[in-house]
Amino acid sequence: MSDLAHKLLQALDKAPVADTSVAFPDVESTVMLGALKSLASRSMVTYETKEEDYWVLTAEAEEIVEKGSHEMRLLEEVTKRVEGLKLSDVAKVLGASGKLGQQKAFKNGWVKKDGDKLVASVTSTPEDTTADDLKTIQATGTLGDAKELAELKKRKLVNKVKKVTYSVAKGPEFALEIQKLETDLTSDMLQNGSWKKLPFKPYNFNAEGAPTAAGALHPLTKVREEFRQIFFAMGFTEMATNQFVDSGFWNFDALFVPQQHPARDLQDTFYIKDPVKADEPEDKEYWAKVKQVHQDGAFGSIGYRYPWSADESLRLVLRTHTTAVSTKVLHQLAKDPKPARFFSIDRVFRNEAVDATHLAEFHQIEGVIADYGLSLGDLIGFMNRFFTRMGVKQLRFKPAYNPYTEPSLEIFAWHSGLNKWIEIGNSGMFRPEMLQAMGLPEGMQVHGFGLSLERPTMIKYGLSNIRDLVGHKVNLSFIENNAAVRLDEDLV
Numbered sequence: 098m099s100d101l102a103h104k105l106l107q108a109l110d111k112a113p114v115a116d117t118s119v120a121f122p123d124v125e126s127t128v129m130l131g132a133l134k135s136l137a138s139r140s141m142v143t144y145e146t147k148e149e150d151y152w153v154l155t156a157e158a159e160e161i162v163e164k165g166s167h168e169m170r171l172l173e174e175v176t177k178r179v180e181g182l183k184l185s186d187v188a189k190v191l192g193a194s195g196k197l198g199q200q201k202a203f204k205n206g207w208v209k210k211d212g213d214k215l216v217a218s219v220t221s222t223p224e225d226t227t228a229d230d231l232k233t234i235q236a237t238g239t240l241g242d243a244k245e246l247a248e249l250k251k252r253k254l255v256n257k258v259k260k261v262t263y264s265v266a267k268g269p270e271f272a273l274e275i276q277k278l279e280t281d282l283t284s285d286m287l288q289n290g291s292w293k294k295l296p297f298k299p300y301n302f303n304a305e306g307a308p309t310a311a312g313a314l315h316p317l318t319k320v321r322e323e324f325r326q327i328f329f330a331m332g333f334t335e336m337a338t339n340q341f342v343d344s345g346f347w348n349f350d351a352l353f354v355p356q357q358h359p360a361r362d363l364q365d366t367f368y369i370k371d372p373v374k375a376d377e378p379e380d381k382e383y384w385a386k387v388k389q390v391h392q393d394g395a396f397g398s399i400g401y402r403y404p405w406s407a408d409e410s411l412r413l414v415l416r417t418h419t420t421a422v423s424t425k426v427l428h429q430l431a432k433d434p435k436p437a438r439f440f441s442i443d444r445v446f447r448n449e450a451v452d453a454t455h456l457a458e459f460h461q462i463e464g465v466i467a468d469y470g471l472s473l474g475d476l477i478g479f480m481n482r483f484f485t486r487m488g489v490k491q492l493r494f495k496p497a498y499n500p501y502t503e504p505s506l507e508i509f510a511w512h513s514g515l516n517k518w519i520e521i522g523n524s525g526m527f528r529p530e531m532l533q534a535m536g537l538p539e540g541m542q543v544h545g546f547g548l549s550l551e552r553p554t555m556i557k558y559g560l561s562n563i564r565d566l567v568g569h570k571v572n573l574s575f576i577e578n579n580a581a582v583r584l585d586e587d588l589v
């Protein structure tokens with residue numbers, strides 16, 4: 098046990114310690130607390146904690162106590178000169194103190210302007226209350242006049258300090274000697290029975306366990322899992338999305354996105370330099386149908402009627418949406434077309450302007466539902482059921498445009514916190530030019546919908562800047578300490 102503990106016991110043997118900061122002025126309160134906790138755990142002492150605020154002087158205030166206040170020193174320099182002190186000489190004569198003292202000297206009515214000079218407006222030397230107050234604080238740690246104290250704080254001449262002290266008394270097991278307590282029960286003690294006579298340190302059942310340096314799930318991961326469970330509960334199968342680079346064919350052409358579409362421009366899409374182009378898809382019939390539907394029209398569509406470029410279609414891109422993956426999955430489904438539901442949640446990349454809520458990449462949540470005889474009403478009904486599962490009950494739908502779906506609908510929800518309708522996703526019925534080109538039967542329709550993962554996560558965790566969620570500026574303690582997430586509570 099520490100030397101301090103022994104000194105404390107010796108002091109207590111004479112009398113209770115009313116204030117440890119007086120009895121042991123050189124001991125930090127944190128060190129004192131350690132000794133007290135150790136003795137208290139053996140019931141050798143009892144103690145009470147006392148917290149009090151007191152005031153200490155800044156370096157500038159220490160100088161005022163020594164040399165007088167800025168305003169007093171200015172008055173002295175003015176009074177020394179019969180004709181007064183030139184304003185242009187104040188800094189030369191008094192340095193920074195001159196400027197600091199002028200306002201207070203004027204406010205006290207000690208000096209006044211006379212042309213380009215300062216002259217005294219008092220006939221006798223006034224009380225230097227600033228210096229006097231600071232000397233009082235220096236001696237006692239406080240000042241009776243709260244208004245004066247507030248002004249000294251405003252002038253940054255004093256700072257508040259919290260003082261923690263303890264009053265200590267003898268405990269029921271008080272003794273001058275500190276008995277060594279066993280902390281570990283050993284097999285020898287059990288075998289030879291010595292444990293019966295040995296003093297053991299009592300268990301501290303209130304002690305908190307040492308924090309374990311465990312890992313932590315990122316909020317996006319937690320919200321992603323919530324969405325995955327909702328999709329699984331609604332009969333969806335997860336798509337494999339571990340391929341970020343794809344050809345323009347799968348990302349655009351197969352979705353009936355024309356090769357002149359602005360989404361395919363460099364300012365919207367990240368193109369890969371090397372390798373220069375992808376391999377043609379194995380399904381040559383599909384490749385030919387996609388070309389045909391763009392160039393000449395097919396499946397009841399007049400197409401876009403432009404010379405479709407195979408090279409353009411084989412340029413490699415960072416996928417701009419996970420719909421590129423949905424297209425591949427639907428193309429596989431066409432080999433045995435039966436009702437199916439697929440979903441994906443993964444990163445997509447867009448070469449767009451970044452701002453507080455948008456980065457060049459985000460996680461897209463996407464679902465596709467393939468079935469026979471689907472209508473737009475079925476899509477609207479499904480979206481209501483999907484979002485109801487995360488507490489979003491009041492939806493509105495607005496006609497929109499996507500090259501690959503017709504009709505398309507933007508989805509809105511009423512955000513009670515923001516008191517307005519917010520866009521929560523996009524959806525539509527995939528076009529026949531896309532579906533029949535891959536070989537899906539004419540009677541089969543496919544609904545598609547999408548939203549981002551970042552937006553609901555930011556709302557859930559009350560974040561306004563996406564850089565607090567992803568990127569090198571993320572506060573790791575936020576990642577380690579944020580709450581578990583449940584999407585079935587009202588989210589908007």
Ligand code: FB9
Nearest residue numbers: 487489520521522523524525545546547548549552553588
């Ligand atoms: O996520 C979005 N907003 C959102 C989503 C959820 C939410 O809380 C949950 C309800 C509980 C709150 C907000 N948006 C889509 C809307 C806006 O944030 C928008 O500004 C940003 N959008 C992204 C794309 O913008 C470059 C969000 C992202 C988005 C948009 C469309 C799709 C996917 C992601 C799609 C699609 C689609 C359509 C038809 C067929 C297949 C896929």
